[in-house]
Amino acid sequence: MKILFIGDIVGEPGRRAVTELLPRLRRQNEIDVVIANGENSAGGSGITPKTAEEIFAAGVDIITSGDHLWDQKEVITLLQNEPRFLRPLNYPQGTPGRGSLVHQLSSQAPIAVMNIQGRTFMPDLENPFTFARNEVERLRQKTNIIFVDMHAEATSEKIAIARMLDGQVSAVIGTHTHVQTADEQIFPGGTAFLCDAGFTGPHESVIGREIEPVVKRFLTLQPQRFAVAENRIILQGVIVDVDEMTGHAKSIVRVSQPLAADAK
Numbered sequence: 013m014k015i016l017f018i019g020d021i022v023g024e025p026g027r028r029a030v031t032e033l034l035p036r037l038r039r040q041n042e043i044d045v046v047i048a049n050g051e052n053s054a055g056g057s058g059i060t061p062k063t064a065e066e067i068f069a070a071g072v073d074i075i076t077s078g079d080h081l082w083d084q085k086e087v088i089t090l091l092q093n094e095p096r097f098l099r100p101l102n103y104p105q106g107t108p109g110r111g112s113l114v115h116q117l118s119s120q121a122p123i124a125v126m127n128i129q130g131r132t133f134m135p136d137l138e139n140p141f142t143f144a145r146n147e148v149e150r151l152r153q154k155t156n157i158i159f160v161d162m163h164a165e166a167t168s169e170k171i172a173i174a175r176m177l178d179g180q181v182s183a184v185i186g187t188h189t190h191v192q193t194a195d196e197q198i199f200p201g202g203t204a205f206l207c208d209a210g211f212t213g214p215h216e217s218v219i220g221r222e223i224e225p226v227v228k229r230f231l232t233l234q235p236q237r238f239a240v241a242e243n244r245i246i247l248q249g250v251i252v253d254v255d256e257m258t259g260h261a262k263s264i265v266r267v268s269q270p271l272a273a274d275a276k
């Protein structure tokens with residue numbers, strides 16, 4: 013089973029990249045299922061039913077999120093009504109929405125997807141390690157193909173959770189930093205890992221935002237409006253091929269594809 017995961021989709025440029033590039037990526041790589049992190053899809057901050065719909069219409073099957081979850085108040089509609097949308101799992105019991113799902117593909121084994129958030133240099137959620145361990149145990153009753161979006165800042169936290177889950181899940185892919193790392197590998201137990209998938213959107217920027225106001229904020233320490241940048245749009249992510257019998261990863265390949273019309 014070939015899984016394409018798309019790193020954080022940032023604003024309109026990110027959504028456009030997915031709409032324009034995904035059909036060919038899907039075809040050329042014989043992708044079976046597409047998962048995308050959509051936490052920055054609405055103007056760079058949060059997600060709305062409208063931006064989620066655009067991402068689903070482009071061919072994405074499941075959308076994950078992260079610390080920008082609550083930035084748009086309409087997200088509550090997604091949390092309550094959209095079964096293909098995930099929030100980080102490690103919120104307190106009773107939080108709207110869900111942190112994992114099982115997706116049934118027409119002719120193949122079901123795939124479980126889990127979204128979890130780190131705590132180092134991040135808002136303080138419940139312990140991602142205990143939550144992940146317990147949820148994986150539960151999901152493995154249903155399928156051994158499990159994909160994890162680990163939304164976190166610290167590389168050590170992402171590596172540690174992936175090492176803890178090695179052999180129990182098919183892949184642990186990091187998101188949140190918006191910088192694609194070059195450490196893709198398959199651990200001894202069969203779990204594919206990449207510290208960060210990068211982001212999908214304008215790369216002539218500071219992680220998706222206009223450069224000048226971000227620099228000005230660092231210089232002056234005064235608040236600035238951070239508009240989504242416009243140029244050098246790239247779709248970033250990763251393709252993981254999973255053995256359906258064992259749930260172990262067979263290969264992991266990074267994706268970083270420029271939007272042709274925008275290539276400079």
Ligand SMILES: [Fe+2]
Pocket residue numbers: 051078079080163187188189
């Ligand atoms: Fe984030």
Ligand SMILES: [Fe+2]
Pocket residue numbers: 020051052078188189190
């Ligand atoms: Fe993000």
